[in-house]
Structures are given as C-alpha cells and as structure tokens.
Amino acid sequence: MIYQHPLAYLLGLQGRALLRAFAGEYDREFTQARLAEVRALLDSADVLGEGGSLAAVSVSDGYExxxxxYDEPGNAMVDREGPLVRALLDRILAGDERRTVLDAACGTRRHAAHVAARGHRVIGTxxxxxxxxxxxxxxxxxxLHQADLAAxxxxxxxVDVVVCGLALAHVRDLGPVFMEFARVLRPGGHLVVSDSRGYMHGGGGYPIVVRAPGGGLGYIPSWSHPTSAYLKAxxxxxxxxxxxDEPPCPGxxxxxxxxxPGxxxxxxxxxxxxxxxxxxxxHSWAAAATNAAYDGKPHFIVWHFQLPL
Incomplete structure (x- = not known):
C-alpha cells in the first residue's frame, strides 16, 4: 500500500529545485520565488485535498x-524511445541474413512489428x-507466448537477438532475467534493452496508476534501477x-x-x-519548480549488449 498526497509531490518538486539552487544552478530571484510558492502551496492545502492510498496490483493485471x-498518442517516453531502439536494431540486423528475434515483453507489438517488416522472424512474449x-x-x-521475463x-x-523495451522497471531483481536472455541467445547474439529511469527523484519512479481488477484504482510497482544494476546482472x-545511452528528460x-509542450x-x-x-x-501548481527538478534527469536508458562468439 502506498499513500500519495498532492501537496507532498509539489513540495518535493520545490525541494529538489531549491537544492539545485543552493548548489548554484539558479539565482537568488529563483530561490525567493520558490520559497514564496512553498508558502502559497501550504496555504492551498485544503484545495489540493488529502490524496489517497493505493494497493499494488500485479504487472499482468495492471497491463490488462x-x-x-496503451497505444494512444501522447506517451513521450514511448515516442522518444522507439526511434532510438529501432535504429539500433536496424544496425544489428543489417544485411541479407534472416534472423530470429525475441521481443520480450512485446506489449502491443511496438518493436516486433518493425523487425517483422524487415523480413525477420519474430517471437513475442x-x-x-x-x-x-x-x-x-x-x-x-x-x-506469441504469455510468459514471464524470467521464464x-x-x-x-x-534466437539471434533479444529486445526488451521499457519493461525491466517492473522487475525487482534483474539477475534472473538477464540469465534467461543469455540462455536463449546464440553465441554472438545481441541484447537490446531500454528501461524507464522513473519520473520521481529518489525511490522507485512514479507508479503507474490503473483500474484495479476489483474496482477502484491500484498501482503497478516499479523500480528505478541504478546504471550499475544492469551491469551487475x-x-x-x-x-x-x-x-x-541515457537521453535526458525533454526540456x-x-x-x-x-x-x-505539444x-x-x-x-x-x-x-x-x-x-x-x-x-x-x-505541475500547473509549480511549473518552474517542475522544470528545475527534472532538468537534465535521464528519461530512459538504452543498452546494447552482446555475447561472445
């Protein structure tokens, strides 16, 4: 169970912005404006309400x-991640040889459709x-198979290539998943992984809130893995x-x-x-603090790994 209070999020943004100002990234005027905004937010607590508690739902139930x-326009992370991952796949799959590609956590077929259009065999899970x-x-x-990433x-x-797009944030322990990817890949095989870096600073990233199976709202647990976690796995x-590559959040x-914007x-x-x-x-309650808090923060991470021959 998690508890999300709107004022807590807004004050968190202000705190992050003020810490960056304290370190010299912003000037006195910016700092004074943020402090004034904090006072106004505290005075507006009743307007913002008390927030609410959410129970966790399973990843499978959440995505159901x-x-x-899921495919509706407006998902900035998907829109930015897609071209980078597909360009990387194009380089790996260059040439006339037909390859077998596993799209692990294929979702609605984002990367699988691109690979299939190039004439390669695609397996999705x-x-x-x-x-x-x-x-x-x-x-x-x-x-297509309904299956867990670690099985x-x-x-x-x-398979010759494994691609796993924006899914590992829902995996607490990356080790078994990378072990499974290594198992199904042939010697010399390629692994392309993209993953969310989480929108929140500190902690596990902003949880995805969805309709719970029994009614009401729930959240899909997620973990914002440090860069070293992928290497350790x-x-x-x-x-x-x-x-x-770790492209920063759009600014x-x-x-x-x-x-x-847009x-x-x-x-x-x-x-x-x-x-x-x-x-x-x-964000409209604290637009300047929002932009300062997220400025330069990695939006997502893209890895290209390869097994030795």
Whole structure:
C-alpha cells in the first residue's frame, strides 16, 4: 500500500529545485520565488485535498487494464524511445541474413512489428493476455507466448537477438532475467534493452496508476534501477557492453501553465474534487519548480549488449 498526497509531490518538486539552487544552478530571484510558492502551496492545502492510498496490483493485471489505452498518442517516453531502439536494431540486423528475434515483453507489438517488416522472424512474449491480443491483431500469424521475463518458453541458444523495451522497471531483481536472455541467445547474439529511469527523484519512479481488477484504482510497482544494476546482472552471465545511452528528460517538461509542450489542450490544474492526484495535473501548481527538478534527469536508458562468439 502506498499513500500519495498532492501537496507532498509539489513540495518535493520545490525541494529538489531549491537544492539545485543552493548548489548554484539558479539565482537568488529563483530561490525567493520558490520559497514564496512553498508558502502559497501550504496555504492551498485544503484545495489540493488529502490524496489517497493505493494497493499494488500485479504487472499482468495492471497491463490488462492499461492495454486498451496503451497505444494512444501522447506517451513521450514511448515516442522518444522507439526511434532510438529501432535504429539500433536496424544496425544489428543489417544485411541479407534472416534472423530470429525475441521481443520480450512485446506489449502491443511496438518493436516486433518493425523487425517483422524487415523480413525477420519474430517471437513475442508478454505477461499480459490483453496486450498479446492487441499484438496478435496487428501481427496476424506471429508466434506469441504469455510468459514471464524470467521464464521464456524457448530452447537454449535459439534466437539471434533479444529486445526488451521499457519493461525491466517492473522487475525487482534483474539477475534472473538477464540469465534467461543469455540462455536463449546464440553465441554472438545481441541484447537490446531500454528501461524507464522513473519520473520521481529518489525511490522507485512514479507508479503507474490503473483500474484495479476489483474496482477502484491500484498501482503497478516499479523500480528505478541504478546504471550499475544492469551491469551487475549482465556481466556475470557473459554479456559485453557495446553501447549505453541515457537521453535526458525533454526540456522544458511543461510550459508556464503546466502543460507538456505539444499537448493539444492545456492540462487543467488538479483540485481535491478530482479525486486521486495525477502528477501531470499537479505541475500547473509549480511549473518552474517542475522544470528545475527534472532538468537534465535521464528519461530512459538504452543498452546494447552482446555475447561472445
């Protein structure tokens, strides 16, 4: 169970911004403006409400609920991660040889469709039946399996490339997953991993809030792994690092009204009557602090590993 208070999130943004100002990144005027905003936020506590508690839901149940909306436009992380991962896959798959590619946690088929369009054999796995149903509707005849990342239903040394996009944040222990990826890859095989770095500073990243199976809201647990965690999982099972990128969050994250640039309509400011807090509707209460808090923070991480021949 977690408890999310809207004022706690906003004061956290202000605290992060003030720490950066204290370290010299912002001037006196910025600091005084943030302190004034903190006073105003404290005076607005009743308007913001008391927040609420959320129980955890399983990853599979969470994505069952999210599946109908997953492909809707407006997911900045997916929009930015996709071209980088697909460009990396294109370099790995260059040439005329037909390869076998495992898209682990394939979701609705984002990367699998790109690989299949290039003429390669694609196998997809995901823990969510609803996500796989959408993938199957978009990739008729594809080989898809409902499976956990640490228990892939494939033979040893049976694929040339594994791609795993924006899924490992839902795995507490990366070791068994990387061991499984190494098991199914042939010698010389490639592993491409992308992962969220979490939107919140400190802790496990902003939990994804979804409709719970029994009604109401729940959250999908997530972990923001340090960069070293991937290496500790990958190197002992034989992977070698070929590339690592950590693109920063887009800046500014929101405009002066708290709306992400490019959104077709302004985000309405959150009030207590809206129910459970959503961070994007809270940003309008502290737009400058939001941008300072997230400026330069890694948005996601992309790895290219390879097994030796």
């Amino acid at each position: 609920a999210w599946a109908p909306r 995901d823990c969510s039946a609803a996500m796989l149903a959408l993938a199957r509707s978009k990739l008729p005849g594809a080989e 892939v239903p494939l033979l040893d040394a049976s 990958a190197l002992p099972v034989g992977f070698q690092v070929r590339q690592c 500014p994250l929101v405009d002066e009204a708290g709306t992400p 959104d077709p309509a302004p985000v309405a400011p959150f009030t207590a009557q809206d129910g459970h807090p959503d961070i994007w509707s809270l």
